[in-house]
Amino acid sequence: MLNGIKLKEYARTNGVSSQELAEMVRIGGRTEKQALAAVKNWQNCLYKPMPTSEDIEALARGLHVSVNAISQWSSRHKYAPTSPTKARLVARLIAGRTAQDALDTLKFTPKRSAEMVRKVLETAISNADEQEADVERLYVSEARIDGAGRRIGTKGWIAKDRGRAHPIRKQASHIIVTVAEN
Known part of the structure; x- marks a missing residue:
């Protein structure tokens, strides 16, 4: 692209x-x-x-x-089962870093969404490699997390005592990572 x-x-x-x-x-x-x-x-x-x-x-x-x-190469994970707020913490860690440094950072980040972001980053790097880009010179030009609404497969309400109902707010997110050459 x-x-x-x-x-x-x-x-x-x-x-x-x-x-x-x-x-x-x-x-x-x-x-x-x-x-x-x-x-x-x-x-x-x-x-x-x-x-x-x-x-x-x-x-x-x-x-x-x-x-x-x-050129730049991107990859995305749509409807990732994590909230956008939590995933943005991880995305801010890698924005602007070299691709290898970002992979190392994500490998040792103790967050659940770090693994999902790492897989998306690896896919973007492999997309660049297919187009014969120099993988050593790649950097993360954009790491964006968009909200995707309520997670697929979750009910809207959970039954509580005395006929009440409380909403379920399990959120999903779209993870977009873009890499480019220096």
């Missing part, structure tokens, strides 16, 4: 305007106006329309960098 921040940074350092980048990604039947809008969205980290692999290769050729230099 395209990393919008690095795209903007490389375009500024190489002196390439958005108009020139739009000319490079006009493949696929885009008009000049659509291509310019797409490039500006990608530079602002809005991925509508979603960049294809041909778009990323064309941008890399135009900026004179490798494809991996402007």
